[in-house]
Amino acid sequence: MIEVENIHKSFGDTHVLKGISTTFEDGKTNLVIGQSGSGKTVFLKCLLGLFEPEEGQICYNGRFYSELSNSERRNLRQEMGMVFQGSALFDSMTVEGNVMFPLGMFTKQSKAEMQERVDFVLERVNLIDAHKKFPSEISGGMKKRVAIARAIVMNPKYLFCDEPNSGLDPKTAILIDNLIQEITKEYNITTIINTHDMNSVMEIGEKIIFLKDGHKEWEGTNKEIFKTDNEAVTNFVYSSELFKKVRQMYIEERN
Amino acid sequence: MRSLILKEIDELIFGSLGIIIFIAFFIGGVVTIQTALNLNSPFLPKSLIGFATRQSVILEFAPTFTSIIMAGKVGSYITSSIGTMRVTEQIDALEVMGVNSLNYLVFPKIIAMLMYPFAVAIAMYVGILGGWVAAVFGGYAPSGEFIKGLQLDFDSFHVTYSFIKTLVFAFVIATVPSYHGFYMKGGALEVGKASTTAFVWTSVVIIILNYTLTQLMLG
Numbered sequence: 001m002i003e004v005e006n007i008h009k010s011f012g013d014t015h016v017l018k019g020i021s022t023t024f025e026d027g028k029t030n031l032v033i034g035q036s037g038s039g040k041t042v043f044l045k046c047l048l049g050l051f052e053p054e055e056g057q058i059c060y061n062g063r064f065y066s067e068l069s070n071s072e073r074r075n076l077r078q079e080m081g082m083v084f085q086g087s088a089l090f091d092s093m094t095v096e097g098n099v100m101f102p103l104g105m106f107t108k109q110s111k112a113e114m115q116e117r118v119d120f121v122l123e124r125v126n127l128i129d130a131h132k133k134f135p136s137e138i139s140g141g142m143k144k145r146v147a148i149a150r151a152i153v154m155n156p157k158y159l160f161c162d163e164p165n166s167g168l169d170p171k172t173a174i175l176i177d178n179l180i181q182e183i184t185k186e187y188n189i190t191t192i193i194n195t196h197d198m199n200s201v202m203e204i205g206e207k208i209i210f211l212k213d214g215h216k217e218w219e220g221t222n223k224e225i226f227k228t229d230n231e232a233v234t235n236f237v238y239s240s241e242l243f244k245k246v247r248q249m250y251i252e253e254r255n
Numbered sequence: 256m257r258s259l260i261l262k263e264i265d266e267l268i269f270g271s272l273g274i275i276i277f278i279a280f281f282i283g284g285v286v287t288i289q290t291a292l293n294l295n296s297p298f299l300p301k302s303l304i305g306f307a308t309r310q311s312v313i314l315e316f317a318p319t320f321t322s323i324i325m326a327g328k329v330g331s332y333i334t335s336s337i338g339t340m341r342v343t344e345q346i347d348a349l350e351v352m353g354v355n356s357l358n359y360l361v362f363p364k365i366i367a368m369l370m371y372p373f374a375v376a377i378a379m380y381v382g383i384l385g386g387w388v389a390a391v392f393g394g395y396a397p398s399g400e401f402i403k404g405l406q407l408d409f410d411s412f413h414v415t416y417s418f419i420k421t422l423v424f425a426f427v428i429a430t431v432p433s434y435h436g437f438y439m440k441g442g443a444l445e446v447g448k449a450s451t452t453a454f455v456w457t458s459v460v461i462i463i464l465n466y467t468l469t470q471l472m473l474g
Contacts, residue, residue, distance in 0.1 A: 048351055077353035088344040102352050160351075 001025055002047065002158065002190055007056030009042055016042045017053065018214040027188040029181050029204045031195055034211035035236065040194045043211065044162055047192060048082060049073055060158065078106055081151030081189075083161040083180075087143040089135040089150070095122070096131040099149045106154065121149040125179060141172040145179070152183055159184065161193040165200060177203045198243060201225060210236065226250075256363065263367035267329050267429075268374055274328060275321055279312075279378035282320060283385030286311045291395035301396040305404025308386035310413070317378040318417045319465050322424040325371070326457035330432035333364060334453040337436030338446040346437070361433040371425035372418045379417070416472045423468065424461050431457040 002024040009017040016039045024030045032040050045051045047058060049065060058065045060076060068076060089098050096118055103114045122131065125145040130138055138146070144164055151159055161180060165173035181204040184191040193200065201208060205222035210233050218225075218233045225237060226247075238244050290307040337360055340346050349356040383405065390396040396404075435453035439445055 050347060050350060074353040074355075077351060080351060082348065082351040084344045084348060086344055088348040090345055090348075091339075091343075105352065105354055 001061055002192070003057075003059040004047070005057040005059070007043075007046060007053040007058065009039075009046055009051060009053045016214050017046065019056070020211070020214075020216050021056075022209055022216060022219060024190050024192055024207070026190050027185060028191070028206045029184050030190070030192045030207045030209070031201060031205045032192060032209050032211060033194075033196055033201060033236070034217075035196070038211040039214040040211055041162060044160055044192065044194050047158075048080060048160055049077060078102075078154060079157045081154065081156035081159045083144065083147045083151050083159070083164050085162045085164075085166055087135070087140075087147040089143055089146055091135055094132050094134055095127065095138065095146050098135070098146055099153050102150065102154050117153060118149075121153045122146075124152075124183070125149045141168055141176065144168065144176050148176075148179060148183070152187070152189075155187065156189060159189045159191040161191070161195075163195055163197075164193060165195070165197055170199065173197065173199060174203060180204065198237060198240070201237075259359075259363040260366050263363045264370050266332070267364065267367050268370045271325060271328055272374060272377065274324065275374050275378050276381050278324055279317060279321065279382040280385035280388075282316050283308060283312055283382035283387075284389035286316065286382075287386035287389040287395065288393060291390065291393075300404075301400040302404035302407060304390055304396045305386070305401035306407045307404075308390075308401075309383060309405045309409075312382035312386065313379055313413055313417055317375050317382055318421045318424065319461065321375055321378045322421070322428065322461050323458055325424075325428050326432075326461060327454050329428055330453050330457045331450040333429070333432040334436040334439075334450040335446055337361075337433055338439045338449050339443075341437065341439055342442055342446060357437065360437065361430070364429045364433060365426065368425035368429040369422070371428070372421045375417070375421045379414075416468075419472070420465065420468050423464055427457060427460050427464065431460060 004020060004022050004024075006019045006021050007017055008015070008019055020043060032043060034040050042051060046053050052066070060079075063072075063076065065073070065076070090101065093101065099118045099121060100114050103109055103117060107114070109117070118131075122128065125148050127142060127145050127149065130142060130146070135143055135146070148164075159180070164180060165176045168176065177200050180191060180193065183189065193204075195201070201222055203222075205225070208218075208220055208222060208225055209216055210218040210230075212232050218228060218230045220228065225233065228234065238247050287304055287308045290311075291304045294301075294303055337346075340360070346356045346360070349359060387398070387401055390401045391398045432450075432453040435449045435456070439449040
């Protein structure tokens with residue numbers, strides 16, 4: 001569980017995060033949504049420890065990040081997995097090398113044990129024949145799956161995803177969403193996903209936080225988001241023509 | 256870490272040997288020809304051509320000229336490889352995993368560059384060989400006279416000075432481009448700009464240190 005308590009973050013004169021408080025529970029897919037520039041990525045980077053908030057606290061299962069020493073912070077980061085927007089795979093390594101990298105760095109496993117673990121996670125993300133391929137030789141959807149495999153190979157307690165299905169076709173995007181949700185349930189991980197994809201919200205949004213101009217505007221589930229009266233949320237959710245029509249039909253049906 | 260260091264030695268040192276040998280050979284030849292053409296007096300022995308070639312190659316051309324070439328070749332490779340990792344979030348990925356990215360990316364390069372004096376030693380040898388070829392086959396000096404000049408008034412401290420200089424330059428070639436790559440901001444275009452800036456600054460630092468070390472050690 002991650003508890004966030006009134007965090008503020010600024011860059012120069014720009015106040016990006018303005019007092020966000022929330023809780024992310026284990027075994028749930030938590031979605032952070034909002035328009036571009038609303039502070040989603042900065043919020044995620046604060047949760048990852050890449051940015052340190054000026055005010056407020058972030059607590060990981062009872063451990064306050066600001067109170068940890070540098071080595072404790074590095075240990076905590078080994079409990080985190082991250083799927084970057086652009087996958088961030090190491091270009092010079094094969095798919096297998098990318099997934100094996102954290103094991104080689106932080107465990108004392110033998111080559112055979114590491115290979116077994118890599119084969120297992122690659123199979124788990126439905127990548128069987130790509131072991132020896134380089135990132136430049138695989139598709140965007142496959143890169144995302146490799147990134148997920150690399151993120152889960154160390155059995156993380158926390159999984160962070162920054163727009164995991166951006167640039168993917170709708171079908172592959174749904175596959176990636178479902179995969180993340182399955183892994184979250186299977187390993188009881190605290191998963192936090194940054195997205196502005198409404199399909200993801202509908203599919204896997206067990207808890208949703210809507211950010212607007214650096215503060216938390218709304219919090220709820222994927223069931224509640226379509227019924228809310230919050231104007232900012234409604235404007236965001238129904239910004240596409242498709243969703244406007246769906247809502248119109250819903251209202252007509254209700255009347 | 257050991258495999259990373261070996262990989263960097265392969266890429267930074269062995270990968271540069273071809274260009275180092277090529278440049279050293281022809282620079283040695285050019286130094287010899289220019290020295291020979293400027294020694295017009297019949298009272299000056301031909302052995303001075305070998306002497307001047309040896310001194311120029313060992314003291315300046317092999318360590319400094321080669322380092323400027325390496326600042327371009329190796330320096331731009333270091334900046335662009337680390338810079339590309341920065342813009343594609345690969346460095347963030349390392350940090351999130353709990354890896355000390357600065358140590359992981361830069362330290363092996365610094366250690367690998369400790370091998371650089373060996374490359375410069377080869378440049379010295381090949382430079383003098385180039386000079387001998389130019390002198391003998393160009394008809395500027397007979398082989399015996401040239402070799403006599405090479406052995407004339409040899410001071411081993413000049414080689415020590417040259418290797419000390421080379422080690423300092425090696426550290427500069429590994430660190431200045433790494434700094435420009437690691438702390439760069441922006442996208443693909445900025446990677447190119449960072450590589451150019453890194454080359455300029457590495458060259459400037461090498462030139463200034465060359466002057467300072469020469470003044471301190473030989474002045």
